[in-house]
Amino acid sequence: MPLMPDLEKKQELGRHAWYLFHTVLSRYPDEPSSDQQEKLQQYINLFAEFYPCGECSYHFQELIKKNPIQYKSRQTAALWGCHIHNLVNTHLKKPTYDCSNILEDYDCGCGDYDEFNKGDKITIEKEDKQLG
Numbered sequence: 001m002p003l004m005p006d007l008e009k010k011q012e013l014g015r016h017a018w019y020l021f022h023t024v025l026s027r028y029p030d031e032p033s034s035d036q037q038e039k040l041q042q043y044i045n046l047f048a049e050f051y052p053c054g055e056c057s058y059h060f061q062e063l064i065k066k067n068p069i070q071y072k073s074r075q076t077a078a079l080w081g082c083h084i085h086n087l088v089n090t091h092l093k094k095p096t097y098d099c100s101n102i103l104e105d106y107d108c109g110c111g112d113y114d115e116f117n118k119g120d121k122i123t124i125e126k127e128d129k130q131l132g
Helices: 007-027 034-049 054-066 074-091 099-105
Strands: none
Touching: 007 074, 007 099, 034 054, 054 074, 074 099
16 A cells, blocks of 8 residues: 555544454454354455555554454453554554443444344345336
């Protein structure tokens, strides 16, 4: 990815990206399946690789190599993500974040993940073609 010389745009992207990142981790299941664990690892690796700021992408990928992704539960994933964010903040000489309330601070109001994903299947009934 190319560098982002516009500092204001780079900071705005960072704020939005961190919000998405932490919200995804706070929505991760408490007891993820092995498939969900693999998908979270893939998601984070792709997020790092394709992040639009080249410098940030490189730095994030290096942080992941030194601090492997934690994916065994919602709490471990969220705390890992907070730790990574604090490493970035330290690198940027910004204040660090108190991770003790990370799950509450990034509650999107979407409802409980496990409640939604109980295995109920959605059925779609096919209708006749409509003209118009």
